[in-house]
Amino acid sequence: MPRSPLGLVAIGSGVLLKRRQSHMVTAEENIRSELVDLDPIARAQILKSIAGDELRKMPFLGSSE
Secondary structure (H helix, E strand, O other), X not given: XXXXXXXXXXXXXXXXXXXXXXXXXXXHHHHHHHHOOOOHHHHHHHHHHHHHHHHHOOOOOOOOO
């Protein structure tokens, strides 16, 4: 039975979502393994810096550039 174009789009979207989630899990594991060796203050400073960088990229939350 042939699939509809909408069905194929849904299947493709599901595959992309699973890949994205897998990539995120791997990235988080890698980041955590790098941070685990740092002292708590250094870890907090790095996480604060990264969070600030990401928030500045968001419209209406970041700088007015």
